[in-house]
Amino acid sequence: xxxxxxxxxxxxxxxxxxxxxxxxxxxxxxxxxxxxxxxxxxxxxxxxxxxxxxxxxxxxxxxxxxxxxxxxxxxxxxxxxxxxxxxxxxxxxxxxxxxxxxxxxxxxxxxxxxxxxxxxxxxxxxxxxxxxxxxxxxxxxxxxxxxxxxxxxxxxxxxxxxxxxxxxxxxxxxxxxxxxxxxxxxxxxxxxxxxxxxxxxxxxxxxxxxxxxxxxxxxxxxxxxxxxxxxxxxxxxx
Numbered sequence: 001x002x003x004x005x006x007x008x009x010x011x012x013x014x015x016x017x018x019x020x021x022x023x024x025x026x027x028x029x030x031x032x033x034x035x036x037x038x039x040x041x042x043x044x045x046x047x048x049x050x051x052x053x054x055x056x057x058x059x060x061x062x063x064x065x066x067x068x069x070x071x072x073x074x075x076x077x078x079x080x081x082x083x084x085x086x087x088x089x090x091x092x093x094x095x096x097x098x099x100x101x102x103x104x105x106x107x108x109x110x111x112x113x114x115x116x117x118x119x120x121x122x123x124x125x126x127x128x129x130x131x132x133x134x135x136x137x138x139x140x141x142x143x144x145x146x147x148x149x150x151x152x153x154x155x156x157x158x159x160x161x162x163x164x165x166x167x168x169x170x171x172x173x174x175x176x177x178x179x180x181x182x183x184x185x186x187x188x189x190x191x192x193x194x195x196x197x198x199x200x201x202x203x204x205x206x207x208x209x210x211x212x213x214x215x216x217x218x219x220x221x222x223x224x225x226x227x228x229x230x231x232x233x234x235x236x237x238x
Contacts, residue, residue: 002014002015002016002017002043002046002047003047003050004023004047004050004051005231007174007223007225007231007233008170008171008172008174008223009171009172010024010025010026010150010151011023011024011025011151011170011171011172011174011225012024012025012047012051013225013231014043014044014047015229015230015231016036016037016040016043017036017037017040017043017123017127018036018037018069018120018123018124018127018228019034019036019037019040019069019070019072019227019228020034020036020225020226020227020228020229021033021034021035021036021040021044021047021073022034022176022225023047023048023051023053024149024150024151024153024170025051025053025150025151026150026151027150028053028054028057029053029057029058029059029150030048030051030053030057030058030059030150030151031058031059031060031061031062031149031150031151031153032044032048032058032060032061032062032073032074032077033061033062033063033064033153033168033176034061034062034063034064034070034071034176034178034227035061035063035070035071035072035073035074035077036069036070036072036073036127037068037069037072037124037127037128037129038068038072038073038075038127038128038131038133039072039126039127039128040072040073040127041072041073041076044072044073045073045076055077055080055081055083056081056083058077058081058083059083059149059150060083060084060085060086060149061073061074061077061078061083061084061085061086062086062087062141062146062149062153062168063085063086063087063091063095063141063166064165064166064167064168064176064177064178064179064180064227065087065088065091065094065101065161065162065164065165065166065178065179066087066091066094066095066101066162066164067101067102067162067179067202068102068128068129068131068133069124069127069129069227070178070179070227071085071095071133071135072127072128072133074133074135075133075134075135078135078136079136084139085135085139086139086140086141086145086146087140087141087164087166088140088141088155088157088164088165088166089140089164090159090162090163090164091162091163091164091165091166092139092140092164094162095134095135096134096135096136097132097133097134097135098134101162101163101204103201103202105121105130107201108121108187108201111187111199111201114189116186116187116189117186117187119186120185120186120187141155141166142155143155146168151170151171152171153168153169153170153176154168154169154170155167155168155169156168156169156175156216156219157212158177158178158180158212158213158215158216159205159208159209159212160180160203160204160205160206160207160208160209160210160211160212160213161178161179161180161198161202161203161204161209161212162204163204163205165178165179165180165209165212166178167180167181167216169219170225172222172223173220173221173222173223174221174222174223174224174225175216175219175221175223175224175225176225177216177221177224177225177226177227178226178227179198179202179226179227179228180209180212180213180216181195181196181197181213181216181217181224181226182195182196182197182198182226182227182228182229183195183196183224183226183228183229183230183231183232184226184228184229184230185198185199185228185229187199187201187202193229193230193232194232195217195224195226195232197209197210197213198227198228
């Protein structure tokens with residue numbers, strides 16, 4: 001089982017096989033930020049139960065964006081438990097499967113000669129990266145609505161990776177960065193872990209993504225919870 005790590009009071013980070021998720025606990029209730037690939041759903045549910053929580057008590061799944069490696073278990077929680085799935089207004093069509101801002105295999109072809117990229121691509125496909133993951137229940141992740149959720153995640157607009165990509169400010173100087181800032185990814189290569197942009201092949205609007213990353217990096221977060229790679233706290237891996 002992937003063990004949740006408490007990075008601040010009642011803020012738990014799970015470093016998944018290829019994408020991460022975050023659990024914000026408030027008594028028996030919780031908010032889930034992102035939810036891995038579809039194939040990660042059993043691991044997401046196990047990590048929730050490891051904290052003594054029940055999946056049906058999720059107040060909401062809050063998405064940084066609607067890529068399939070972040071929406072995986074959200075579909076199960078929505079369909080089986082009626083959990084609302086919240087995202088920025090510009091992500092809602094993608095959540096419902098009406099728009100697609102996802103990287104494709106043809107996009108990756110120029111990079112597949114690298115063994116690490118080929119291995120990651122194989123894992124992504126096996127984890128459901130090519131599986132439609134449309135979610136019927138969704139809503140807008142507005143500030144007032146989020147403020148009522150466990151952990152009260154505060155949205156930070158970080159468009160570019162996708163049109164409505166959103167990071168979230170949490171308690172204790174912690175930021176859930178999604179893919180606006182990551183610390184590791186097989187397609188990136190290089191030295192890990194460190195704050196870095198995700199490979200531009202994944203970005204919808206590279207100029208906007210660059211501006212958002214610079215703005216997010218300038219916020220001076222004590223702890224960064226990335227969409228990919230380990231937690232960094234005060235510049236060190238947790």
